[in-house]
Amino acid sequence: xxxxxxxxxxxxxxxxxxxxxxxxxSFTISSGDWVAIVGHNGSGKSTLAQALDGLIDFKLGNIWxxxxxxxxxxxxxxxxxxxxxxQNPDNQFVGATVEDDVAFGLENMAVPHxxxxxxVDEALSEVHMSDFRxxxxxxxxxxxxxxxxxxxxxxxxxKIIILDEATSxxxxxxxxxxxxxxxxxxxxxxxxxxxxxxEIDETTDADKIxxxxxxxxxxxxxxxxxxxxxxxxxKLGLDVPYSQRLKRELTQRHIKTPETYFDEEGMVDWLWxxxxxx
Amino acid sequence: MNKILFxxxxxxxxxxxxxxxxxxxxxxxxxxxxxxxxxxxWIYLLMAxxxxxSILASKINFKLFVxxxxxxxxxxxxxxxxxxxxxxxxxxxxxxGIFSITSVGILNAAYIFVRFTLIILIxxxxxxxxSPIQISDALESLLMPLRKIHFPVxxxxxxxxxxxxxxxxxMDETETIMNAQRARGVDFGTGNIIQRLKKIIPILIPLFVSxxxxxxxxxxxxxxxxxxxxxxRTKYRLLKWETRDTLATLVYSLMAIGVFALRLL
Ligand SMILES: Nc1ncnc2c1ncn2[C@@H]1O[C@H](COP(=O)(O)OP(=O)(O)OP(=O)(O)O)[C@@H](O)[C@H]1O
Ligand SMILES: [Mg+2]
Numbered sequence: 001x002x003x004x005x006x007x008x009x010x011x012x013x014x015x016x017x018x019x020x021x022x023x024x025x026s027f028t029i030s031s032g033d034w035v036a037i038v039g040h041n042g043s044g045k046s047t048l049a050q051a052l053d054g055l056i057d058f059k060l061g062n063i064w065x066x067x068x069x070x071x072x073x074x075x076x077x078x079x080x081x082x083x084x085x086x087q088n089p090d091n092q093f094v095g096a097t098v099e100d101d102v103a104f105g106l107e108n109m110a111v112p113h114x115x116x117x118x119x120v121d122e123a124l125s126e127v128h129m130s131d132f133r134x135x136x137x138x139x140x141x142x143x144x145x146x147x148x149x150x151x152x153x154x155x156x157x158x159k160i161i162i163l164d165e166a167t168s169x170x171x172x173x174x175x176x177x178x179x180x181x182x183x184x185x186x187x188x189x190x191x192x193x194x195x196x197x198x199e200i201d202e203t204t205d206a207d208k209i210x211x212x213x214x215x216x217x218x219x220x221x222x223x224x225x226x227x228x229x230x231x232x233x234x235k236l237g238l239d240v241p242y243s244q245r246l247k248r249e250l251t252q253r254h255i256k257t258p259e260t261y262f263d264e265e266g267m268v269d270w271l272w273x274x275x276x277x278x
Numbered sequence: 279m280n281k282i283l284f285x286x287x288x289x290x291x292x293x294x295x296x297x298x299x300x301x302x303x304x305x306x307x308x309x310x311x312x313x314x315x316x317x318x319x320w321i322y323l324l325m326a327x328x329x330x331x332s333i334l335a336s337k338i339n340f341k342l343f344v345x346x347x348x349x350x351x352x353x354x355x356x357x358x359x360x361x362x363x364x365x366x367x368x369x370x371x372x373x374x375g376i377f378s379i380t381s382v383g384i385l386n387a388a389y390i391f392v393r394f395t396l397i398i399l400i401x402x403x404x405x406x407x408x409s410p411i412q413i414s415d416a417l418e419s420l421l422m423p424l425r426k427i428h429f430p431v432x433x434x435x436x437x438x439x440x441x442x443x444x445x446x447x448x449m450d451e452t453e454t455i456m457n458a459q460r461a462r463g464v465d466f467g468t469g470n471i472i473q474r475l476k477k478i479i480p481i482l483i484p485l486f487v488s489x490x491x492x493x494x495x496x497x498x499x500x501x502x503x504x505x506x507x508x509x510x511r512t513k514y515r516l517l518k519w520e521t522r523d524t525l526a527t528l529v530y531s532l533m534a535i536g537v538f539a540l541r542l543l
Binding site: 079080084088090091092093095096097103108109111112113116117120134137138152 | 289409410411439440442443446447450491492495496498499500501502503504505506510511512513514515516
């Protein structure tokens with residue numbers, strides 16, 4: 001497994017603030033991994049994401065993306081490898097219609113017209129939005145807009161997708177749809193996923209979790225390891241997923257629980273089944 | 279206001295809808311210029327026929343055009359009254375101080391009515407059959423020669439299309455803010471002009487703040503998607519001049535020739 005992202009000693013402070021938003025951050029992400037970055041409000045998650053995409057100009061530390069060192073010269077190459085989806089569905093919809101928006105990134109990359117058409121079609125069907133291609137943003141729900149944003153990213157064929165709280169303004173159904181599509185993409189194309197969230201429930205897909213607090217990495221590890229330090233998470237204003245908590249409570253009462261991760265619905269099904277078996 | 283300016287595009291599949299937005303823009307313009315040369319009823323008849331045939335070719339419900347004229351009826355009526363009261367020439371029916379009602383005045387008022395109505399019909403046809411983004415595409419294409427004098431055509435067109443795209447969002451936002459202020463007891467409906475204007479300020483400030491936040495988010499999102507200025511981009515939506523555009527241009531040119539021929543009557 002080669003390194004897709006390598007960050008070393010990254011430090012960055014916004015000019016107005018004395019406290020750095022990122023303080024000596026170092027980590028690596030292997031190609032094809034799903035990494036979740038968690039932390040409370042203002043812990044520096046968005047700043048980190050923007051640094052990776054070359055959207056902020058940091059002076060201290062280095063970033064390598066797919067082997068290329070991020071510099072002023074390489075920033076457009078690096079950006080073409082990264083697809084970003086932001087929090088607010090309304091504020092990243094550039095096009096007048098769904099298809100225009102999906103094509104926006106391709107237009108910027110000067111993709112020829114015929115190829116553009118094909119890539120837009122494909123990306124829209126990937127997120128199940130083909131029937132909405134001529135719709136205007138006001139005619140779409142938040143979840144649909146985020147799916148369009150995702151299609152815009154897919155059309156660019158990036159190696160990395162960064163979600164900066166991309167599902168935090170969506171209802172559970174919208175959230176599940178977006179994460180479902182990304183899960184499939186990751187499986188099929190081996191895309192590296194970086195999902196930023198303060199919903200710990202969203203980290204259950206991750207291979208690795210990075211916990212950020214006041215610009216510093218305080219913990220890194222597999223989800224199970226991180227969840228077992230629930231004290232740390234609570235201290236940081238985060239919480240382990242509900243289903244994980246349920247499992248722990250059950251185990252303490254000497255009830256055998258499934259090894260694999262289940263979400264709430266999965267746990268409900270499992271409980272019904274184990275009750276029936278009795 | 280909502281109803282007059284925005285969200286009027288009626289997506290249908292018709293001859294007019296399929297036309298190149300550039301030809302629609304140019305021909306509408308031509309129509310408005312030519313109608314100012316009209317000086318007798320035959321010309322108005324000819325131009326009315328062209329307008330109605332164009333409307334028929336768009337398959338858009340005629341009622342929508344009536345809705346387009348209605349809000350402007352007051353302005354038309356006002357102009358007509360001025361023309362009737364101050365127009366001079368021909369036979370005088372009534373006279374009082376500077377006011378007089380004359381046959382020429384009445385005739386001119388009638389011309390103005392027809393002229394205004396036809397202009398509104400044609401421009402309504404343009405906006406009902408062409409989406410704002412198509413209009414902005416057409417402008418971009420037509421303004422392209424200005425690049426020679428370093429006018430930022432691409433950027434202006436993108437700005438225009440983004441502005442159009444955010445109009446409904448900002449209107450929603452205004453509504454939300456107004457409701458929030460109403461919930462705090464602000465009554466927008468009462469008071470004199472100055473009091474009412476004062477009540478606008480607590481709407482404008484949050485609106486501006488949110489517009490700036492949006493703009494910043496949008497700029498970041500655009501940059502993240504590789505936007506670095508207009509030059510060197512390819513276009514997803516291509517404009518294509520087709521036979522139907524040539525045909526429409528021919529019809530409108532014949533009309534223009536007809537108008538100038540009929541002027542000699
Ligand atoms: N544009 C900016 N100018 C000045 N300071 C900023 C700016 N953006 C963020 N900050 C500050 O930098 C710190 C980190 O912010 P950042 O947005 O990265 O946090 P976050 O973890 O993404 O938070 P959230 O969960 O609220 O999105 C915060 O203290 C914040 O106040
Ligand atoms: Mg953030």
